Amino acid sequence: MSSTPPPTDRPRPPRTAAVIPAAGRGVRLGPGTPKALRVLGGTPMLIHAIRAMAASRAVSLVVVVAPPDGAPEVKHLLDEHALPERTDYLVVPGGETRQESVRLGLEALPEDIAVVLVHDAARPLVPVDTVDAVAAAVRDGAPAVVPALPLADTVKEVEPAATPGEPEPVLATPVRARLRAVQTPQGFDRETLERAHAEVAVDGEGATDDAGMVERLGQPVVVVPGHEEAFKVTRPLDLVLAEAVLARRRANDGF
Numbered sequence: 726m727s728s729t730p731p732p733t734d735r736p737r738p739p740r741t742a743a744v745i746p747a748a749g750r751g752v753r754l755g756p757g758t759p760k761a762l763r764v765l766g767g768t769p770m771l772i773h774a775i776r777a778m779a780a781s782r783a784v785s786l787v788v789v790v791a792p793p794d795g796a797p798e799v800k801h802l803l804d805e806h807a808l809p810e811r812t813d814y815l816v817v818p819g820g821e822t823r824q825e826s827v828r829l830g831l832e833a834l835p836e837d838i839a840v841v842l843v844h845d846a847a848r849p850l851v852p853v854d855t856v857d858a859v860a861a862a863v864r865d866g867a868p869a870v871v872p873a874l875p876l877a878d879t880v881k882e883v884e885p886a887a888t889p890g891e892p893e894p895v896l897a898t899p900v901r902a903r904l905r906a907v908q909t910p911q912g913f914d915r916e917t918l919e920r921a922h923a924e925v926a927v928d929g930e931g932a933t934d935d936a937g938m939v940e941r942l943g944q945p946v947v948v949v950p951g952h953e954e955a956f957k958v959t960r961p962l963d964l965v966l967a968e969a970v971l972a973r974r975r976a977n978d979g980f
């Protein structure tokens with residue numbers, strides 16, 4: 726008869742981590758503190774984003790990539806706010822581009838992390854069901870998963886104007902039914918994402934999303950349904966929408 730080893734001798738199952746790039750300045754939002762530290766409903770956007778990821782039972786570690794010289798301030802912020810205790814938290818300084826910030830977050834991951842979700846701090850209101858759906862699709866075997874929504878607008882490909890405001894010639898009108906607007910968290914088998922960050926070189930401002938880097942490796946990427954409330958806070962009007970969504974949630978929760 727075989728004996729079962731005591732629990733402490735058993736290898737721990739592979740874990741899922743969320744990397745939250747939060748090192749951007751928020752230029753399109755206008756002057757002020759770094760975007761992730763701006764307040765929504767009285768709480769910094771970053772804290773909303775961390776809570777959204779830690780709300781998923783799948784996530785056991787959250788790595789926050791802070792503004793390059795802002796790691797101490799972000800650590801202090803995490804200490805000041807109530808966060809789920811079953812989740813571990815790490816803070817690392819970020820880089821000049823989103824791509825660099827994500828790479829720095831990946832470098833901080835412990836060995837037992839097998840699945841990585843990359844989530845913009847700028848998408849503070851993503852519902853937990855979306856996080857769970859992405860994590861589940863990766864655990865079910867997809868190397869790269871992105872949540873996305875169909876587009877409301879028709880999209881034109883143009884020849885970008887040399888001077889802003891000049892008319893831009895239209896080159897093409899892609900078939901809208903085949904297009905999706907992608908959100909985060911984007912989920913990855915860790916090895917695939919690390920390989921993408923090690924092997925894919927993107928000039929200039931870097932890759933705009935991580936799944937695009939995996940595509941460049943020639944690896945499959947699949948889309949799962951996104952959510953309207955996972956929108957990105959980019960411009961001032963997005964803050965108005967975010968405040969309205971929070972107010973509606975609080976009213977529904979009976980606050």
Ligand SMILES: Nc1ccn([C@@H]2O[C@H](COP(=O)(O)OP(=O)(O)OP(=O)(O)O)[C@@H](O)[C@H]2O)c(=O)n1
Nearest residue numbers: 746747748749750751752753821822826846847
């Ligand atoms: N060097 C950078 C740039 C961006 N980000 C993060 O990547 C996410 C998506 O970027 P975006 O919405 O473009 O944020 P910003 O770069 O802050 O915005 P902007 O381009 O208007 O300056 C944000 O959570 C942002 O903090 C990052 O970690 N490091």
Ligand SMILES: C[C@](O)(CO)[C@H](O)COP(=O)(O)O
Nearest residue numbers: 823845907908909933934957
């Ligand atoms: C990753 C992303 O949120 C997917 O839509 C988006 O590409 C980030 O772009 P940004 O210009 O860094 O906000």
